[in-house]
């Protein structure tokens with residue numbers, strides 16, 4: 153395949169940035185999207201040009217670091233996959249592909265296609281944990297009976313990989329799907345109930361502090377989420393917040 157790539161290049165957070173055109177030939181349909189970018193970067197290095205900076209780690213849909221806006225879609229054209237799971241067979245010979253970073257105030261661009269998602273880390277640090285006494289008297293988790301439906305729903309929420317596609321695709325740059333998933337993961341399990349009120353209040357307060365927008369029920373986040381996190385998690389988070397605020 154021969155492709156024209158229009159890639160966002162930005163030296164650092166202060167640079168204005170612009171789309172730059174690149175031509176790439178001999179792209180195999182079996183390459184992953186990131187392997188295609190590796191080939192481009194090798195070509196740039198061979199020509200003494202600066203390679204394109206992009207985030208990646210596991211390359212198997214687990215870590216949540218790959219984060220590209222491809223032809224106006226978070227994680228590209230396919231549903232429920234990350235960029236690293238996207239393959240070039242999803243494109244045609246001769247295609248022009250636009251590749252941009254996540255764009256949200258709370259995710260400032262560091263360089264080219266890499267954004268700073270430490271705002272998500274700070275939300276997690278505000279309440280995305282449980283405090284467990286590990287003195288040696290810890291109860292065996294198998295002794296705590298949990299309805300299968302609750303365990304399954306909590307597990308579904310726990311599949312959120314913190315990629316930020318929900319924020320990038322939301323017209324309000326809202327992080328409510330991410331925070332809803334994190335709150336739901338604990339709210340549905342007895343281990344998470346002890347600190348539930350503080351957790352939801354602290355995580356939502358941090359979310360607001362970071363500059364994320366509010367949810368207006370558009371649902372774009374659910375459509376673009378690579379893990380299929382449901383809007384139900386946002387409703388659960390709102391109910392948890394209401395309960396916590398009435399205490």
Ligand code: SF4
Pocket residue numbers: 311312313314315316317318319329330333373376377378379380381
């Ligand atoms: S809710 Fe989905 S889109 Fe948002 S951070 Fe989690 S996995 Fe990514």
Ligand code: FES
Pocket residue numbers: 207208209210211212213214215216217218234235236237
């Ligand atoms: S590189 Fe880890 S999810 Fe894509």
